[in-house]
Amino acid sequence: MTKNLIDPQDLSVAEIDGILTLAQKIIDDPDKYSEVCKRKKLATLFFEPSTRTRLSFEAAMLELGGSILGFSSAASSSATKGESVGDTVKIVSCYADIIAMRHPKEGAPMLASMKSDVPIINAGDGGHSHPTQTLADLLTIKREKGRLDNLTIGLCGDLMFGRTVHSLIKAMSRYEGIKFILISPDELKIPDYIRTEVLDRNNIPYKEVYTMDEVMGELDVLYMTRVQKERFFNEADYIRLKDTYILDNSKLALARPAMSILHPLPRVNEIAVEVDDDPRACYFRQALNGKYVRMALIMTLLGLVPEEDR
Ligand code: CP
Numbered sequence: 355m356t357k358n359l360i361d362p363q364d365l366s367v368a369e370i371d372g373i374l375t376l377a378q379k380i381i382d383d384p385d386k387y388s389e390v391c392k393r394k395k396l397a398t399l400f401f402e403p404s405t406r407t408r409l410s411f412e413a414a415m416l417e418l419g420g421s422i423l424g425f426s427s428a429a430s431s432s433a434t435k436g437e438s439v440g441d442t443v444k445i446v447s448c449y450a451d452i453i454a455m456r457h458p459k460e461g462a463p464m465l466a467s468m469k470s471d472v473p474i475i476n477a478g479d480g481g482h483s484h485p486t487q488t489l490a491d492l493l494t495i496k497r498e499k500g501r502l503d504n505l506t507i508g509l510c511g512d513l514m515f516g517r518t519v520h521s522l523i524k525a526m527s528r529y530e531g532i533k534f535i536l537i538s539p540d541e542l543k544i545p546d547y548i549r550t551e552v553l554d555r556n557n558i559p560y561k562e563v564y565t566m567d568e569v570m571g572e573l574d575v576l577y578m579t580r581v582q583k584e585r586f587f588n589e590a591d592y593i594r595l596k597d598t599y600i601l602d603n604s605k606l607a608l609a610r611p612a613m614s615i616l617h618p619l620p621r622v623n624e625i626a627v628e629v630d631d632d633p634r635a636c637y638f639r640q641a642l643n644g645k646y647v648r649m650a651l652i653m654t655l656l657g658l659v660p661e662e663d664r
Contacts, residue, residue, distance in 0.1 A: 357467075359485050379663060391420030399455045407487070459480055493643040524552055601625045
């Protein structure tokens with residue numbers, strides 16, 4: 355089993371399936387796991403804002419009977435004095451048994467993992483990767499659709515900077531019968547390395563389109579994303595592109611009755627609030643699933659999965 359989780363591909367399909375199965379067991383019987391991490395400490399080192407990821411990590415550790423420490427912005431850490439990421443994790447690994455780190459720079463959690471004496475979990479690095487969001491996405495798809503194979507998945511919005519999209523493509527490409535439909539303007543298409551090193555290399559079928567309407571009826575899953583304002587160099591470009599796609603009830607009328615709508619959140623305008631009442635809207639359940647997969651991941655990386663659950 356991997357010691358760190360930096361990229362979804364650090365986990366084998368069997369390891370991912372094991373984490374999802376354990377998450378479902380936690381959902382079914384949370385009391386059984388309420389003291390599994392007693393006397394263990396999770397540090398959350400968030401150099402970039404977060405609501406779901408940081409708080410769900412902290413809730414996960416607390417619900418496992420462990421404790422939490424950490425910081426929620428670079429401004430409240432000694433990074434402001436010039437301390438390096440490597441030195442920061444070297445110090446924090448003296449105080450904690452496992453570390454979840456979010457950083458605006460791609461590769462920072464990878465660097466941290468080389469310096470740390472305890473497991474490092476990438477909680478999002480720049481526009482690169484967000485593997486624990488992917489675990490939440492996979493658990494949601496599995497619970498909503500009953501399977502992770504033979505699905506047509508539409509990814510819509512900011513496919514360039516949306517790290518959750520990159521991680522989800524990497525993970526889902528390893529299941530049978532997956533087809534992607536990539537819905538974005540030219541400026542926000544998936545990065546070339548995802549196209550060549552993941553989709554083309556693994557002969558994954560995909561097509562790229564500009565509108566939701568032309569493909570809505572084909573989708574089993576629609577994964578909406580926010581245009582990532584914080585990654586743009588030019589505010590005028592962000593303003594021009596931010597409302598390219600808005601899912602509302604009129605667009606949803608074109609979708610299959612069983613299509614599942616996912617979104618890593620936070621949303622801005624890309625899903626109208628009226629959609630929240632549609633049974634196909636899974637994004638709030640997806641956020642809750644994020645806590646359960648993080649519980650399963652913490653237990654797994656700390657080697658604390660009970661014998662009968664291995
Ligand atoms: N989905 C997600 O990463 O949300 P936060 O930025 O609130 O953690």
